[in-house]
Amino acid sequence: MIILEQNNRIIIELLEQKFANAKEGAKPESVNVTFADFDGVLYKMSNPDGVKTRIILLRKIYGGHMRATPESGFNVTLEYDLSALPDNTSELEAGQEGHKRAVINYREDETMYIEAKADRVTVIFSTVFKDAKFSKTL
Template identity: 30%
Template sequence: MILLDYHNRIIEDTLKTRFNPENKPKPVDMSIVDFDGVSYHLSTLDDDDAKLNLSIRWKCWNELVQYGALDVLKREYSRWIIDPEHGYDFTLQFDLNNIGGDPEDVIRRVSLLKRNAMAAPFERAFDAQSLAEQEDHWDPSSSQLMTIHYRDGEAIYVQNQQDRVTVIFSTLFKEETDRVFAKVFLQ
């Protein structure tokens, strides 16, 4: 079984090196792509190697923003948010001379950037369900179906009810072997 971490290991390892005060800031220009098509760009400014930008581009970004991703990201990263780099959806900038927090904590939080963006629709659904559970009479029309098309041909559907949150993963198995395994495990 393959266990995938919630965080991006390449970003975590790179930031550990970059945030180490014993290392002199050097130019960097890295493009990183996750298994699910999320693209990151980790780079220093042309004129200042001590300024490190991390940008993210994701196919479902606009959907995540619609469901509150910017609020979640502002809560987690407010001091580092800058205008997005051209061609990307969201950018953080760090001053390697003054990171603005405990380096290990910052590294861990930043490596969870994708996870935190994806958390927004779930947080919204859990909050709505919690409120609905407290109401004497619940109006089903207040339930919102949130759809996140996170990969080509695949989506996640999240909807709150009065007593639960339903999450459906629509997954496409392209390879015959994958379809056989899916059939065995999902029946």
């Protein structure tokens, strides 16, 4: 059996480098990297519109920092502003609980709620049954 990391090492190393450089006041550098994970997920990390202080990270399934309109060919676009990083990055890395939950409207009348805790992630699905016969049996 092969035990793979649950996180993508390329994403972690690139973001850690970019975030550390931004916190130290180093000159922002452009980035444009496309790579795949072992499960066939395609990633792309780049700067939007040539703005070196912003990084776009794309993945087919991801959460947080989502742009309203994903980049062409991807389902989700994540954007990080390197000039406005939060001060509590060590708390975030340590798995401290957030105060917000993600609300994802994945269908017109169905929603998914995701809330991260220090030791788990809770996901709640709202489901609407359109078949009258099926909903009566429930």
